[in-house]
Amino acid sequence: MIDQAFIDRVFAFLHAHPETALQEVETSAFIEQELKHLGFSVERAPNAPTGLVAKLDSGRPGKTFAIRADMDALPFEVDGQAVAYHACGHDAHSTMALAAAKALAEDGLPAGKLVMIFQPAEETGQGALLMVQSGLLDGIDEVVGMHLRPIDDTPLGTATPDIRSSAAASLGFRISGKMAHGARPHLGINAVEAGVLAVNAANAIKFNPAEPQSIKATRFMTSGSGTNSIPGEVTLSFDLRSEFTETLEGNRQKLIAAVKAAVSTLGALAEVTVDKMMPGSAPSPEMSATARQVIREVLGPEAVAPGFLSAGSEDFHMIPHHIGCKDTYVCLGAEASPGLHVYGMTFRHECMPHGAEIFYRLAKARLAGE
Numbered sequence: 001m002i003d004q005a006f007i008d009r010v011f012a013f014l015h016a017h018p019e020t021a022l023q024e025v026e027t028s029a030f031i032e033q034e035l036k037h038l039g040f041s042v043e044r045a046p047n048a049p050t051g052l053v054a055k056l057d058s059g060r061p062g063k064t065f066a067i068r069a070d071m072d073a074l075p076f077e078v079d080g081q082a083v084a085y086h087a088c089g090h091d092a093h094s095t096m097a098l099a100a101a102k103a104l105a106e107d108g109l110p111a112g113k114l115v116m117i118f119q120p121a122e123e124t125g126q127g128a129l130l131m132v133q134s135g136l137l138d139g140i141d142e143v144v145g146m147h148l149r150p151i152d153d154t155p156l157g158t159a160t161p162d163i164r165s166s167a168a169a170s171l172g173f174r175i176s177g178k179m180a181h182g183a184r185p186h187l188g189i190n191a192v193e194a195g196v197l198a199v200n201a202a203n204a205i206k207f208n209p210a211e212p213q214s215i216k217a218t219r220f221m222t223s224g225s226g227t228n229s230i231p232g233e234v235t236l237s238f239d240l241r242s243e244f245t246e247t248l249e250g251n252r253q254k255l256i257a258a259v260k261a262a263v264s265t266l267g268a269l270a271e272v273t274v275d276k277m278m279p280g281s282a283p284s285p286e287m288s289a290t291a292r293q294v295i296r297e298v299l300g301p302e303a304v305a306p307g308f309l310s311a312g313s314e315d316f317h318m319i320p321h322h323i324g325c326k327d328t329y330v331c332l333g334a335e336a337s338p339g340l341h342v343y344g345m346t347f348r349h350e351c352m353p354h355g356a357e358i359f360y361r362l363a364k365a366r367l368a369g370e
Contacts, residue, residue: 001103002100003103006099007099007352010034010094011091011095013030014086015086018084018091019072019084020073020123021121021126022124022126024071024120027071028051028071028118028120031098032052032054035054035101035116038102041055045130048131051119051120051130051136052117053117053118053131053136054116054118055116056104056105056113058109058110058112060110060111061111062369063141064112064141065367066116066140067097067100067114067117067143067359067363068118068316069116069118069119069145070090071090071094071118072120072121072124073085073088074341086345087340087341088340088341088345089148089336089345089347092334092347092351092355095352096146097118099352099359100356100357100359101114101116103360104363104364109363110364111367111369112367114367115140117143122315125170125278125313126315128316128317131319132318132322137319140325141326142287142325142327143320143326144287144359144362145316146329146332147163148331148332148334148340148347149331150335151336153331154334155333155335157299158295158304159354159358160304160330161289161294161304161307161330162283162287162288162328162329163307163330164280164283164309164310165310165314165329166280166313167279168239168277168313169248169276170274170276170277171237171240171256171272172219173237173270173272173273174234175191175195175234175263175268175269176191176232176233176269176270176271177191177266177268179224179231182228182229187230189266190266191222191223194234194263197265198236198263199217202217202258203215204258207251208247212309213240213242213247214239215239215251215255216239217237218238220234221235222234235273236259237274240252240255241311243280243309245282248280249277278313278314278315279321280317281327282321282327283328283329284328286326287328290366293365294358294362294365295358298354298357298361305331305333316329330355332351334348335351
């Protein structure tokens with residue numbers, strides 16, 4: 001049984017102690033203590049010390065099933081002060097996962113092993129890959145994650161069993177030219193002009209219109225502060241998104257080639273300084289089917305919300321992409337308002353026992369071999 005009083009206590013603590021990426025010290029200490037009290041063996045990722053992996057063994061042969069939750073809050077500036085706030089629901093995600101772990105530990109596993117992953121740094125796109133690189137996730141056969149949804153896409157009382165997250169990448173470039181006096185531009189190589197050519201070259205890349213995808217410049221910064229000097233350096237950033245990981249990788253290569261070729265026409269050089277990529281989702285049909293059935297059991301026969309392609313990315317998908325395990329990613333209607341990543345975001349707390357119950361029943365079903 002899902003313990004409502006436990007949910008209330010855990011959420012109250014996590015919400016009151018928001019911590020940003022890789023700084024989740026109090027959060028992870030609290031979760032570790034709760035997991036050990038429930039009988040889990042707990043390890044910390046050596047390369048990401050706030051990351052936790054907890055294991056519970058039924059003592060019977062079977063698969064290894066993992067539940068993953070993220071822990072980090074977002075940074076904001078409020079009244080001139082830097083603050084952290086859980087504007088993406090990670091405090092709720094960890095609460096639901098921990099409540100499911102409690103119920104599973106108390107009721108017992110039908111077979112196999114349960115792994116609980118409490119991941120840092122989802123918001124920076126670092127955490128899942130760090131957890132994979134730690135080696136603590138080796139041997140996982142299946143993994144499930146969950147996310148609260150905003151008021152405008154998944155209604156309260158419904159859930160989507162297998163959201164399709166977009167693949168996303170961030171590319172940063174340092175454009176190097178040659179400084180000169182504004183009165184003698186012929187003696188320099190204007191990095192701003194080279195950067196403009198790079199942006200135009202990116203905008204000229206053609207896409208298959210049948211597939212959602214995009215490349216857009218998101219940052220353009222120049223060195224120096226004088227307006228009467230030819231700038232010698234510019235920093236460019238681009239955001240890339242696509243429905244499919246393979247398409248994104250192709251666009252990434254096209255962008256690098258386009259930027260380097262464009263700036264070379266002025267004699268400038270382009271160096272890639274940031275190259276981060278998150279794969280798109282590829283949910284397991286079997287796990288999606290189980291999640292769909294579980295949602296019906298928990299929320300009702302009409303509560304399975306239609307799947308949709310999200311332009312947002314999620315670093316959860318790094319885990320199955322690199323480990324090679326089956327996965328699905330559930331989206332839970334929560335009426336998050338006014339929207340995710342907005343300071344002061346609130347959601348309907350009655351969704352949390354539903355999310356915990358979905359985690360619980362999905363683990364039971366998959367470990368029983370369904």
